[in-house]
Amino acid sequence: MTFVLVVDDEPQIVRTLTINLRARDYEVESAGDGRSALQVMQERTPDVVVLDLGLPDMDGVQVLQQIRASSQVPVVVLSARQESDDKVEALDAGADDYVTKPFGMDEFLARIRAAARRGPSDAPEAPVVTTADFTLDFGDHRATRGQDEVRLTPTEWRLLAALAQSPGRLVTHAELLRAAWGPAYGRESNYLRVYANQLRRKLEPDPSHPRYLVTEPGIGYRLKV
Incomplete structure (x- = not known):
């Protein structure tokens, strides 16, 4: 059973999400503040975290x-903050997705399904890519620059794997979005x-x-090696 941790201080939101997720056979635990959420994470790693940005503590x-300092669990941010800067900050910090309040339950559940399918290490495999400045080993999910290991998030691995399938080939925004976040995505080029x-x-050097x-x-991006 997929375990979802809901981190939000609004009881009505928590109740609504819990009812809808449990009705679809998810196991749900909630936390009303950040410290409680981190405590839950220490005791048991969820399959997906739903995280509000406006917490009381x-x-x-x-x-x-x-x-992100200790886990690559998929995190779906659920927030009333709709400014582009807030979305960029959350994605930059390692969020896998960003849903703004108010939200449609069908869309939210689709995003949870996509996050749960991806899992913490669901990057497509590709050959080892070696350049003059870095090496990407997709089998071991290991990236290095010289002697230094580079920490990449699961989403970053998925994007690089899509690009590395055919180095030098143009990969469109839509292709990259589907590879990283699933078939429901195609127009969120700001994520890219x-x-x-x-x-x-x-x-990059x-x-x-x-x-x-x-x-x-x-149009899209190329990975030149």
Whole structure:
């Protein structure tokens, strides 16, 4: 049974999500603040975390950063914050998805299903990719720059794996979105900009002048090796 941890301080939201998730055979536990959520995570790792950003004791992004320090569990942010900067900050901190309140239950459940299917290490396999500056081993999910190991999130691995299937080939926004987040996605190109910038900071020798992860404006990306 898929275990979902709901982190939100609004009792009505928690009740609604719990009823709908349990009706679809999910196991659900809730936490009303960040510290309680992190305590649950120490005791048992959920399959999916639903995380509100406006928690009473600490900002949800801080909770997300602490989760990411030790776990790659899929995290779906559920927040009333609709500004682009808030979404970018959450994605940059390691969120897998971002749903704004108010939300449709059907859409929310579809996002939970997609997150649960992906799991914490569900990146497609590809051959080892070696460049002059970094190496990507998709079998072991290990990235290195020189002698240093580079930590990549599951979403970053999925995006790189889609690009690495045919190095140098243009991969469209729609293809990348489906590879990383599933068939329900196709127009959220702002997600890709966030992750492309993250990957460049981690892998490129000069992130402001990318040599390997190249943008084709308005179309997609290429991985040049």
